[in-house]
Amino acid sequence: MGHKVSLLVVLMLMSFCASAQTRFDYFFLEAEKFRMAGDFTTAAELYQHCLDINPDAAEAVYNLSLFQFGFRQDSLGMAQLKRATELAPDNPWYLETLASLYLQERNTDEVIPVLEHITTIQTRRSDILEQLSNIYRTVGRTDKAIEALNRIELLEGKSAQLSVEKASLYKELEQDEKAEAELQSLMEEFPHDMNTKVIVGNEYRKYGESEKAWAVYREVQEQEPTNAYLQLALLDYYQSVSDYTRFNHLRDSLLYDDHTANRLRVALMRDYIDKSQRDTSLRASLMQTFDAVLARPQDDIQLLSLKAAYQTYIKVDKKDVAQTMRQILEVEPGNQWALSTLLQFYAEENDFEGVEDICRQGVNYRPEELGYPYYLALALSMQDKPQEAIDVLCQGLRTKGDDAMPELLSDIYSVLGDLYAQEKRIQDAFEAYDSALVYVEDNPSVLNNYAYNLSLRDEQLDRAEQMSYRAIKAEPRNINYLDTYAWILFMKEDYAAARIYIDKVVSPTATDEELLAQDSLTGVLIEHAGDIYMRCEEPSQALRYWKLAEKKDDGTCSKMLHKKIKRKKFLK
Numbered sequence: 001m002g003h004k005v006s007l008l009v010v011l012m013l014m015s016f017c018a019s020a021q022t023r024f025d026y027f028f029l030e031a032e033k034f035r036m037a038g039d040f041t042t043a044a045e046l047y048q049h050c051l052d053i054n055p056d057a058a059e060a061v062y063n064l065s066l067f068q069f070g071f072r073q074d075s076l077g078m079a080q081l082k083r084a085t086e087l088a089p090d091n092p093w094y095l096e097t098l099a100s101l102y103l104q105e106r107n108t109d110e111v112i113p114v115l116e117h118i119t120t121i122q123t124r125r126s127d128i129l130e131q132l133s134n135i136y137r138t139v140g141r142t143d144k145a146i147e148a149l150n151r152i153e154l155l156e157g158k159s160a161q162l163s164v165e166k167a168s169l170y171k172e173l174e175q176d177e178k179a180e181a182e183l184q185s186l187m188e189e190f191p192h193d194m195n196t197k198v199i200v201g202n203e204y205r206k207y208g209e210s211e212k213a214w215a216v217y218r219e220v221q222e223q224e225p226t227n228a229y230l231q232l233a234l235l236d237y238y239q240s241v242s243d244y245t246r247f248n249h250l251r252d253s254l255l256y257d258d259h260t261a262n263r264l265r266v267a268l269m270r271d272y273i274d275k276s277q278r279d280t281s282l283r284a285s286l287m288q289t290f291d292a293v294l295a296r297p298q299d300d301i302q303l304l305s306l307k308a309a310y311q312t313y314i315k316v317d318k319k320d321v322a323q324t325m326r327q328i329l330e331v332e333p334g335n336q337w338a339l340s341t342l343l344q345f346y347a348e349e350n351d352f353e354g355v356e357d358i359c360r361q362g363v364n365y366r367p368e369e370l371g372y373p374y375y376l377a378l379a380l381s382m383q384d385k386p387q388e389a390i391d392v393l394c395q396g397l398r399t400k401g402d403d404a405m406p407e408l409l410s411d412i413y414s415v416l417g418d419l420y421a422q423e424k425r426i427q428d429a430f431e432a433y434d435s436a437l438v439y440v441e442d443n444p445s446v447l448n449n450y451a452y453n454l455s456l457r458d459e460q461l462d463r464a465e466q467m468s469y470r471a472i473k474a475e476p477r478n479i480n481y482l483d484t485y486a487w488i489l490f491m492k493e494d495y496a497a498a499r500i501y502i503d504k505v506v507s508p509t510a511t512d513e514e515l516l517a518q519d520s521l522t523g524v525l526i527e528h529a530g531d532i533y534m535r536c537e538e539p540s541q542a543l544r545y546w547k548l549a550e551k552k553d554d555g556t557c558s559k560m561l562h563k564k565i566k567r568k569k570f571l572k
Helices: 002-019 020-037 040-053 058-070 074-088 090-103 108-121 126-138 143-157 160-173 178-191 193-206 211-225 226-241 246-256 261-276 279-293 302-313 318-331 335-346 352-365 371-382 386-398 406-422 426-439 444-456 463-472 479-491 493-504 512-517 521-537 539-552 561-566
Strands: none
Touching: 020 040, 020 058, 020 090, 040 058, 040 193, 058 074, 058 090, 074 090, 090 108, 108 126, 126 143, 143 160, 160 178, 160 463, 178 193, 178 561, 193 211, 193 226, 211 226, 226 246, 226 261, 246 261, 246 279, 246 444, 261 302, 279 302, 302 318, 318 335, 335 352, 352 371, 352 426, 371 386, 371 406, 386 406, 406 444, 426 444, 444 463, 444 479, 463 479, 479 521, 493 521, 493 561, 521 539, 521 561, 539 561
16 A cells, blocks of 8 residues: 555656656656566556556557456457557567467467568568468468468578478469479479488379389489488388388398498387287397397497387386396496386395495496485395495485485485494494484384384383384384384383283284294294293293294394293393
8 A cells, every 4th residue: 555655656746847758758667667576566557657648659558468468358458459569560579469369369360461461571580471371271372371481482592391391282272283393493402412302202102103202212222322211211112002021121121231320220110119019929020120230239228228118018027128228238337217227126136236236336327316325235234244335325425415305315324323233333323313313203214223222222211112102103013113112111111011012013823833934023023022921921922932033043033042942031
């Protein structure tokens, strides 16, 4: 409201102290300032005030019309825009705006005279002439379309695109002689351009004039037998007449010819793939062709990527896809698609050496990707190389970018904490866990492992219990998280509660065979169940669990397990 008062005061002052033109110029500039500042309502009010001073000011009428369109006052905006073009009939910007609106409405009757007028003002606007040609053709004014193309040719010179289009229009008018003359003129203009001659031959074929087409093709073949456009034209012809013997012979000769451009090989193999999708019996020969073509050294990955995509599509053995991805990396060592595909493949195969190899390549060629040091550390950890894993993660954290994902950073610090704990560097482990929780405060893996390591040291058990509880709230069926919570309760000597949670991990109703067959149930989890049951004064069940844990023999149990069984008592 205060702004409107100040605007009113300015209006009153200006009305007394300046000429009409001076006042108009002042308020027009003010309107422009408000428009650029994004205050469109005030700008529109000022443009309207400009029109109060000079109703025939085209620039104010035009600018106000744009605001009216913006305010969804389309009919009023169109009326104002037309008035602007009447007040300034030779302003091309106003005319182009009007033409674009007519085109949006598909109003060809109104747009044609506007575009025609623009070409009289700006005689070198080939883009407007091209628009006119297309519209003329749409409304059946073919002669005018040709006339527009001729004007473009005068501006830009003869080209295959223009000549082919004009020949097509002459054919529509059944003026075959003019169409022929246009194509002949094109070849005369570019007598040494074999690609242009092939284009003319293709046009003859399109019009059903096969003899003329072959005459042109033969001429090209004599002068440039390896011309790629000619080969594609011949392939298209053989395919159109179902002469598959000649088609296959020419295709294969091109695929295996050392002089064939790689982009042509890719185009040929794409066509081969399309055919194999319609006729699955071609798949075997297609793969043989891929292997033969790719047996030669590759300068780029186009064909290899095409093969890999096709292998994935038809769901061949993942080992075969992995082999192709390896070939891609030989040509382009930092290819993200190949690296990520191979990483997933080796991870699924539990091939930790393969994961290590790919991740090291990823670290070298894509150092900005934190995923590679993360998975490399996991692979090293699985190969009992904890210190190498720690070094890899620390290096990755030192070189991380500002856009690193918080979730990934949290997981990296989580693994780092686990590795430090494994190396008995407990204080470093706790600092790493704290860093992980800074990035994701509810990361359940961090909460669980942090709590478990606190419980092993019999430290901050209340805090450990809170963290562990948050972990099982996030994943209530995770037996490792349930075991941690049960163990913390055990350490707090709340044995009855500990038993409730350990029973969710090691079912007391399950048979020995069922417990031993459960892969996710490690020996240490069963040993914990025995410890808790012994404290609950159920020695027979405790001994049963301890003996089952020993039978698991998976390297996770405590060193005291055998003594506990022998002495039939819990030992720290």
